[in-house]
Amino acid sequence: MTFPSNSDSVSGEQLRAFIERIERMQEERAAISDDIKEIYAEAKGNGFDTKVMRIIVKERGMDRAERLETESLLDIYRAALGMSGPIDDE
Amino acid sequence: MTFPSNSDSVSGEQLRAFIERIERMQEERAAISDDIKEIYAEAKGNGFDTKVMRIIVKERGMDRAERLETESLLDIYRAALGMSGPIDDE
């Protein structure tokens, strides 16, 4: 067994090809993640608050439906807990 | 450039630029994730068991990571013992 021309080795080659393609893509993806971190770092270096920036990015990434859904549920939950208004200045 | 004359928008352009760069990279990253999914799907279509494939990918990744991990643990120990540098003629 393990002869070059039998069916096992053929699938083996194919499998290896798939695995390596995946690994390559994963590396690329990780590199991009690093880039994103760098951009945030750069923004921070320019005086921006990255925490707030992340919220903004998330907001923009949500589509309208999602956003409304979450907002209205939040309102309902807040109301149920009596957290409705800004008037809780003890 | 970036006419600062309006105090509100002092860093608005810059902020926008950062945000858009981030969004662009996130899109790229998402695209790659999709590619990875496609590869798995393709492999599945060729009769491979994706579950096993994922294990293999993970294992190879850990093997590679483990080497570095060991190194860095050594570094921690050295640091804790004040042996940071190769020359310990303090």
Next chain:
Amino acid sequence: MTFPSNSDSVSGEQLRAFIERIERMQEERAAISDDIKEIYAEAKGNGFDTKVMRIIVKERGMDRAERLETESLLDIYRAALGMSGPIDDE
């Protein structure tokens, strides 16, 4: 060496005691984390949206100063990006 009554073994005992106390506390802490997860699961089982619940918990956990600070920065950033109003129905 390693005689019971020399200074080394005394510190050794003391060190062991410290370490074990720490480990005990860490376990307790982990157990509580698990409990929290369970509560969320239970809430989910009762039809609540845990994602929204987590936002609520976070909001309540923030003190007023923090909350106002974050909110006002968000407004500033949104304004800088022209995300001010709900009137972006393209």
Next chain:
Amino acid sequence: MTFPSNSDSVSGEQLRAFIERIERMQEERAAISDDIKEIYAEAKGNGFDTKVMRIIVKERGMDRAERLETESLLDIYRAALGMSGPIDDE
């Protein structure tokens, strides 16, 4: 307020109960974290190097985790190969 008979508040009480349980547990957890800090401080006061102590704690934790980790990795393999149960007389 928060009268049971108001349909809006149907689950308000329940929600409040969940939230408060969570907040309570979070406080307990934070208290334990403080305790851990205190123990380190105490050890430091007794002449121990907390940096080294942390390494030891981490190491012991990893050793323990590693046993379980290996077990669970085995489980994954078994599952992937359809060997889930101890009796494979299918």
Next chain:
DNA sequence: CACTGGAAAATGCCGC
């Protein structure tokens, strides 16, 4: 006291 790194939490994904 800001930064970095590592732990913990949250989100999304896959398989059942």
Next chain:
DNA sequence: GCGGCATTTTCCAGTG
């Protein structure tokens, strides 16, 4: 559709 797993993100403690 749900539960569990993997990844990603967030947070926090330690460090310089």
